[in-house]
Amino acid sequence: MTPVISVRNLEKSFGSVVAARDINVEIPALQTVGIIGANGAGKTTFVNMITGHITPSSGSIWFSGKDVTGLPSRTICRMGISRSFQVAQIFPSLTVYENMCAAAAIARNNVSVLRFAVMPLLNPEAEAETEEAIDLFQLKKYRDAPAATLPQGVRKLLDIAMAVAGRPQVLLLDEPTSGISVEEKYDLMEIVMAALKSRKVTVLFVEHDMELVDRFAERVLAFYDGTVISDGAPAEVLGDPRVQELITGHALSKTGSAVHA
């Protein structure tokens, strides 16, 4: 089976600083992959290269058999790779409903800007889809609240819900639980993962909380110094002595539960 994402010999340098080196990864469809590593290990650089935010220095990125290396982020997004950000990227002046409407309107219609100028924002189909997404991500309580007033966890949820509006095949979540209280983290991840499963999305998520990685990932990529030092099932990677020495700093318990990096 063709992997949905295939990364070959990927490298990225910023001057003399090597942020990614010789990354080779294949992600099959519908897999949930956790990406771990200390700060500066190259996790976000990896996500940024796949989503077109930065261009790799060398190597290639393939999406469903198509070379997407160096394509603009919006083209990659249109092709089916979407993302959320460490800092939620929402429209603060709009309500949750309006945020979702705007996202649905853009994402559902792959047309030119000129066509967008004659296409009404609100129509029954778009409104129904928006309501469905609000239900799916459990945002109903905040439906008419201005996004600027939302708690951090809800902002993150909205950011992810917007990223999914275009029904992507692959979603990259960059630290979806950063800045969220410990109590909220699990709730948020439960909602997100259930929603993404129902939408049949391949997920790659960057995470520092090893318990969350262990709980939600089917596979883990461990980054260190710009490259993948361990790749496999969560228990296998989190139990890897190199990962424990260089990333987590702790051994995985026998029950499989892990601790923070």
Added chain:
Amino acid sequence: MIERRHILGGSLFAASAVVGPFLPPWLISLLTIAFASALVVLGLIVLWRAGLVSFGQALYYAIGAYTVALFMRWTGIHDAFLAVILAALAAALTAFLVGFLLARYREIFFAMLSLALSMILYGVLVKTEALGSTDGFNVSQPTFLGYAPHGMELSIALYWYALGLGAIAAVLVGAYLRSVAGSLAIPVRDNEIRVEYLGVSATKLIHLKLVIAGTLGGVGGAIGAMAISHVDPNMSYWTTSGGFVFITILAGAGSVAAAFVGAVVFEIVRTMSVALLPGAWQLILGTVLLLTILFLPDGIGSLFMRRRRKAQEAAQ
């Protein structure tokens, strides 16, 4: 779906058309100029919503005005409809070309660059003797599909013409603001990164807004030139752009109708200020601007919006 505001707008348009012939000449002239300004302000509203303040809209106003004047002078054809179409095309083309540069800039850089472009045109017009240099030149009297009025009849015809174009522009801009591209103005202002990561180019959206605003500016300039029967470089001077920005602050960016109300209020205040304090009329205008910013920061349009919101809340 026809809403109350559409009926109200239609009624106001019809009432304005009917009372035209009964208005004093000075008021007809004032309103025609106000409608011309309102068209430019409609364009500014389109940009304003996306967080872009253009201090150079006089560029398109002057291009529209000079296109009409030159077209009539060189071809001997005086048809107002054809002249306005050409003015709109010339301004749209200019906006399209400068848009490749302007659409890349935001905030103060956008404002200053737009100002710089209009001042470049001002410099060119001032130095071009063939275009009348600082004096400019007169514009021929327009005809309307063969109808060639004179005197008061011409003033009324121009008033109706400006009113009609204003109504068409208001409907089209209203439809645009409700479209996907129009609705994305606030998202573009708030967060371009998310717009890009939803799969659409914020720069292209802004470029389109620039062309729409430029076209409206050109049509406004065409009407202005025909109403004043004269064009001169001051039409592209920064104070002209400043006047349009003033009206936009007065009107607010929340409502299409407010552009017309704001333009009419501005022209009345300016005319009365000049009559009351010929040497210091700017003092009154400045005070009005100050009071607007202090007590009506979202402009006259916010009054309509407040009423509409209350009506919606009452209906719920």
